Amino acid sequence: MTARDPTFDPPLGVCPLCACPDVRAFDRDYRGACISRCEGCGVRFMNPQYTDAYLTAYYASYVPEGPRTPEARAFRLAQKTANVELLERYMAPGRMFSVGSGDGLELAVAKSRGWTVEGYDVDDATTQRVARTVGARIYTGDLFALPLECGGYDCVYLDQVLEHPKQPAKYLELARRLLKPAGILYLGVPNIESLASRGKSMLGRLGLSRRRGRFYDTFHHLFYYAPATLPPLLEQRFGFTVLTVLGDPKPRSHPTVATRLWDRAMRHAPWLDSTFVILARPR
Numbered sequence: 612m613t614a615r616d617p618t619f620d621p622p623l624g625v626c627p628l629c630a631c632p633d634v635r636a637f638d639r640d641y642r643g644a645c646i647s648r649c650e651g652c653g654v655r656f657m658n659p660q661y662t663d664a665y666l667t668a669y670y671a672s673y674v675p676e677g678p679r680t681p682e683a684r685a686f687r688l689a690q691k692t693a694n695v696e697l698l699e700r701y702m703a704p705g706r707m708f709s710v711g712s713g714d715g716l717e718l719a720v721a722k723s724r725g726w727t728v729e730g731y732d733v734d735d736a737t738t739q740r741v742a743r744t745v746g747a748r749i750y751t752g753d754l755f756a757l758p759l760e761c762g763g764y765d766c767v768y769l770d771q772v773l774e775h776p777k778q779p780a781k782y783l784e785l786a787r788r789l790l791k792p793a794g795i796l797y798l799g800v801p802n803i804e805s806l807a808s809r810g811k812s813m814l815g816r817l818g819l820s821r822r823r824g825r826f827y828d829t830f831h832h833l834f835y836y837a838p839a840t841l842p843p844l845l846e847q848r849f850g851f852t853v854l855t856v857l858g859d860p861k862p863r864s865h866p867t868v869a870t871r872l873w874d875r876a877m878r879h880a881p882w883l884d885s886t887f888v889i890l891a892r893p894r
């Protein structure tokens with residue numbers, strides 16, 4: 612990231628997800644970013660938000676850190692495999708569209724398990740390379756202008772995506788359009804109301820944190836969700852039926868009986884875990 616100072620849009624007076632006009636100041640992080648909370652749906656978001664010009668420059672200079680060690684690569688592979696396995700508890704492999712497909716690992720995992728995969732990401736060079744290595748169509752450019760088949764996908768997969776864009780509603784509307792009637796939206800996002808975030812939030816408000824609100828990750832996260840806010844929004848505003856909401860415990864290289872029990876508990880206590888997963892079907 613360059614040292615370029617952020618620039619901001621005018622403040623939002625209406626919630627970008629539910630259109631409620633009751634938007635209130637909620638928090639401020641150590642970088643000076645202001646966080647609002649929608650009183651209608653409960654979702655929090657950075658307000659004001661970065662300008663498009665700033666975000667374009669930020670992502671142009673942002674190089675995601677790939678796994679550097681064999682252990683880190685094995686961890687990511689286990690994580691992606693667990694995600695696809697979870698999906699397969701609800702549906703047989705079919706046609707998948709992954710938004711934010713990155714280095715293509717989850718596409719490769721899904722393809723090896725019988726899925727027909729397509730992806731999308733913003734970086735042209737990366738998408739071309741991934742398309743070659745995975746052997747799949749990877750789109751780039753304007754996501755909302757792509758020639759995608761409406762009602763043609765068994766799964767639309769958005770893992771750690773929806774917290775980034777300024778218009779998350781457009782992503783959910785697109786997913787709804789692309790899915791077959793029996794298709795499934797896979798949505799993984801950070802949990803702003805996790806046990807850890809609640810504790811850190813309290814320390815920040817008491818002035819006991821050197822980097823107050825660091826967990827908002829305001830370098831590039833603009834929206835902050837929780838198991839209590841996002842599933843009702845999907846059902847009430849975006850035409851989905853939520854099938855399940857689960858915690859997202861990370862794979863362990865040396866699991867023990869105790870960690871297995873703990874992870875299982877976290878899986879079924881999504882309100883505690885640092886990230887959570889929603890599976891939802893068009894209504």
Ligand SMILES: [Zn+2]
Nearest residue numbers: 626629649652
């Ligand atoms: Zn709202």
